[in-house]
Amino acid sequence: MPELPEVETVRQDLSRVLVGQKLSGMEVGRPRSLRHPDPSTAARWIEGGTVLGVGRVGKHLLIEVDRPTGDTDGRSLVVIHLGMSGQLWWLPSSTAAHRHAHVRIFGESANELRFVDPRTFGWVAVARAAEVATVLPVLERLGPDPLSGDFDATVLSRRIGHRQGRLKALLMDQTVVSGLGNIYSDEVLHAAGLRWDRPACSLDPREIVALHDQIVRVLSDAVSCRGSSLADSQYRDLYGLPGRFQERHRVYARAGKPCARCGETIRKERFGGRSTFFCPSCQT
Ligand SMILES: [Zn+2]
Structure with a gap:
């Protein structure tokens, strides 16, 4: 199972390719891999948004997305847990489909982020930033992250x-x-x-x-x-x-x-x- 160092490596890679990227949508191939909300609402919450940053808490990745202009609900967060076997791939959207690619997030540059998870213990969730604690209480219960400033x-x-x-x-x-x-x-x-x-x-x-x-x-x-x-x-x-x-x-x-x-x-x-x-x- 990916632990902190593997998730942090993916975070650094994601940060390099995603920050500043405008997102054009999301497609969910396996509904159960999307923990929150339903696929069409999740797509609406990130569509047209720009990635501001990629963070991490423990083994969770947090992609912060600025909401499209005119939307007054604030920012959205895409939270990803890789579970036992989850992988994230950044590749051209024209790349052949993969049977375990359960969630696809499309960038404006004809590239996409594919969440590939053969054993299906991983998950993706989209939440409005203000509601993260309510929607994903698991994040609130996490102990301090050893590589953050609040661990001594x-x-x-x-x-x-x-x-x-x-x-x-x-x-x-x-x-x-x-x-x-x-x-x-x-x-x-x-x-x-x-x-x-x-x-x-x-x-x-x-x-x-x-x-x-x-x-x-x-x-x-x-x-x-x-x-x-x-x-x-x-x-x-x-x-x-x-x-x-x-x-x-x-x-x-x-x-x-x-x-x-x-x-x-x-x-x-x-x-x-x-x-x-x-x-x-x-x-x-
Ligand atoms: Zn020894």
């Missing part, structure tokens, strides 16, 4: 320091911190030297600081490598290219291989239906 060790301590839950479960809980999933929580915990099943309330202040620092460092490094593309994940950037951060993974999908820090064999355990990878020696 004090914030992390306040959010997990008193919790008895296991570290990995809390890091993956989007209402605690937004953007981390299965891959990056394993990588962050290894980098911080912490076991995935430690109760969060057992961390001392020094460990909280280390955890905060490694969350920011690992995610930033992964963004600079344009995310991770693994054999079992379908993540690609806006141009269909894979990321490179998988070459730098220290634990994820490396069971049986030696730990780069201490040489011990990386172990895999099942947790919450997912695989968890860690070093039994240098993560304590």
Whole structure:
């Protein structure tokens, strides 16, 4: 599943091609992929609008669209969640149709943004900016984004320091911190030297600081490598290219291989239906 670094890479790509672009419409091939509102209203809300910016909160992309002249309802937001397998493609509209292209947003330059999602866990929503909180309460519940200005060790301590839950479960809980999933929580915990099943309330202040620092460092490094593309994940950037951060993974999908820090064999355990990878020696 795309996590913060993959979504941020797509955000940067989108920002480059979409900002200033005038949108000429939208076509919905699979109605259930559009969470809000109905297809014709969604198309009306963005048609003739100009893209002002592309933002991100956790794993959500937010495309801000200025409403057409004469419309007094303010701006619209196109919110996109890539789910398990969602991809966004920017390509000429004349490119052959794709069976999993569930939503198409047309630009004025004869190019379009295609939302392609074979496993259909992703979604697109269009909302008037003033109504986003009501229409998409999921955005309101998100914890701080680690690469935004409002995330520091004090914030992390306040959010997990008193919790008895296991570290990995809390890091993956989007209402605690937004953007981390299965891959990056394993990588962050290894980098911080912490076991995935430690109760969060057992961390001392020094460990909280280390955890905060490694969350920011690992995610930033992964963004600079344009995310991770693994054999079992379908993540690609806006141009269909894979990321490179998988070459730098220290634990994820490396069971049986030696730990780069201490040489011990990386172990895999099942947790919450997912695989968890860690070093039994240098993560304590
Ligand atoms: Zn180790």
